[in-house]
Amino acid sequence: MLSFAIPSKGRLAEQSASWLAGHGIEIVKSDSDRRYSGSLTGALEAELLFLSASEIPVELERGNLHLAITGMDVLRERMPEWRRHVTEIAPLGFGHADLAICVPKFWIDAESVDDLDAIAARFRRHHGRRLRIATKYPQLARGFLSRNGVADYQLVFSRGATEGTVANNNAEAIADLVSTGRTLDANGLKKLPGGTILQSEAALFLSAAEIPENSQDAVKRFIRRARAAFK
Numbered sequence: 001m002l003s004f005a006i007p008s009k010g011r012l013a014e015q016s017a018s019w020l021a022g023h024g025i026e027i028v029k030s031d032s033d034r035r036y037s038g039s040l041t042g043a044l045e046a047e048l049l050f051l052s053a054s055e056i057p058v059e060l061e062r063g064n065l066h067l068a069i070t071g072m073d074v075l076r077e078r079m080p081e082w083r084r085h086v087t088e089i090a091p092l093g094f095g096h097a098d099l100a101i102c103v104p105k106f107w108i109d110a111e112s113v114d115d116l117d118a119i120a121a122r123f124r125r126h127h128g129r130r131l132r133i134a135t136k137y138p139q140l141a142r143g144f145l146s147r148n149g150v151a152d153y154q155l156v157f158s159r160g161a162t163e164g165t166v167a168n169n170n171a172e173a174i175a176d177l178v179s180t181g182r183t184l185d186a187n188g189l190k191k192l193p194g195g196t197i198l199q200s201e202a203a204l205f206l207s208a209a210e211i212p213e214n215s216q217d218a219v220k221r222f223i224r225r226a227r228a229a230f231k
Helices: 010-022 055-062 072-078 113-127 138-147 182-186 213-230
Strands: 003-007 025-029 037-042 046-051 067-071 086-091 097-104 131-135 153-157 173-178 189-200 202-207
Touching: 003 010, 003 055, 010 025, 010 067, 010 202, 046 055, 055 067, 055 072, 055 202, 067 072, 072 086, 072 138, 072 189, 072 202, 086 213, 097 113, 097 138, 113 131, 113 189, 131 138, 138 153, 138 173, 138 189, 173 189, 182 189, 202 213
Parallel strands: 003 046, 003 067, 131 153, 131 173
Antiparallel strands: 025 037, 037 046, 067 202, 086 202, 097 173, 097 189
16 A cells, blocks of 8 residues: 655644645544554545654655655755655745754854864864764764865764753754744854755655555656646
8 A cells, every 4th residue: 555654743744734635635543542643535545654754764765655745854864865765756835944054153253164164173273172063963964064174073963952052062063953043043053154054844755665556646646736836
């Protein structure tokens, strides 16, 4: 049977359900509140799984899902060679956020990402250790910093509120998702100009798993509608 996954909780879950409804697809939840599954009916019939954001890329890569909605950020972080395993059908117009390098507001010499390598080198000379950058996206952050010639730093994995790591003296800068910027401002941080790693939003993804024969026509129609809506 065709399998489809959406995030299990939060605003992204609500927006995914609303987007599906707008395309003539109804979510029918399981009778048991403890089961993270249901079904899709209408323009597309499928088994529906409610998974955490971190689980969806894993299950897509394993071929256990045919279709899924999730954020571009988490998929590309969890699946570095994502183009080998999935096709991004279309952005869906919600879940917008920039994954960006953010630094303290008082770093007046941090005018662009081009300044970061010199700042990191100067920090090492003055403090005898590497500049720490806290993030939940180490793969994406490391690749971006490498492409921009930043070498003398240490990534610190953030398990809580990343914006608070600088104030708590656990990091000197962060690489995190930014939407409105209000949380950054409250923590005395600013986006580094030119430091946007990824402009993320929710997207529809198709795995490399073979589509069941009785669902192929419906999936093709669904994909055409999703792409047409994006245009």
